[in-house]
Amino acid sequence: MKALVYSDFGGNDRFELTDREEPHAGPDTLVVRVVAAGINPVDYKIREGYLRGLIDTRLPVVPGWDVAGIVEKTGLDTPEFAVGDAVLAYARADIVENGSVAEFMPVPVRTATLKPEGLSFEDAAALPLAGLTALQTLERAGVGAGQTVLIHGAAGGVGSFGVQLARRLGARVVGTASERNHAYLRDLGAEPVVYGEGLVPAAREIAPDGFDVIIDFVGGSTLDSTPDLLADGGVVASIADARARTEFGGHYVWVRPNASQLGELAELVSAGELRVEIAATYPLDEAAAAYAALEEGHTRGKIVVTV
Known part of the structure; x- marks a missing residue:
């Protein structure tokens, strides 16, 4: 699969778009085919090495915790979901390694919720974190x-x-x-x-x-x-x-994954009661440029990478 990766801590120049082995579905994990990924300042702070000692990383790293996509594979004990379901998640795992700025992402089932029909994948990806x-x-x-x-x-x-x-x-x-x-x-x-x-x-x-x-x-x-x-x-x-x-x-406050709360927020957006402001979208092959724009620090709303 194609993924944005960095193999060492440092600046935006550490990013490269490369081929990477597709993730497997653990017992309580979904493999999601990514349609859109939301990016956040914490992603580049981890890449810069600022959060070493607070968050464990395993290099090389695919960044991104916000994901919206289609369930490709289900784990052994994930009865809440089926292959083909549209989902979104704040998919923060205990170790930063397999993020959402890729064609596929492993998503802990505890972080995921079904995407309402009225919610676009781009808005869904901008919402979680x-x-x-x-x-x-x-x-x-x-x-x-x-x-x-x-x-x-x-x-x-x-x-x-x-x-x-x-x-x-x-x-x-x-x-x-x-x-x-x-x-x-x-x-x-x-x-x-x-x-x-x-x-x-x-x-x-x-x-x-x-x-x-x-x-x-x-x-x-x-x-x-x-x-x-x-x-x-x-x-x-x-x-x-x-x-x-x-x-x-x-x-x-350090945000925690909460599938129930995320589902409630998704329903509000779908019903038109909560507005998602997307500043820009970038395709996967321009994801490094998306992070460069985010790092300028003047973004109104969210930046989303479409896969």
């Missing part, structure tokens, strides 16, 4: 009706879902983004503010008493403004900065 990250972060922070929530990185892949899901929960949402994405955020139901210099007074003008919840989908220096913006008794949650927990007593 980002959608689950947004959902689980909001749940951990206890976001609910009547709260005023600040979401950092609101126009990104995770943030776009976070805005919509927080609005569905009945929260008032303010989102940080560059000015070019403000109309997009308004369309999602958020009140936009520009990040960086001027954020604190602009956000305080919107929420004079501070924010009940601050969600960080960016990292870096994003949480520096938290003491000036968090309401008394407010909650902080981050997917990228442990200070959310160590300094502010909140939550540091």
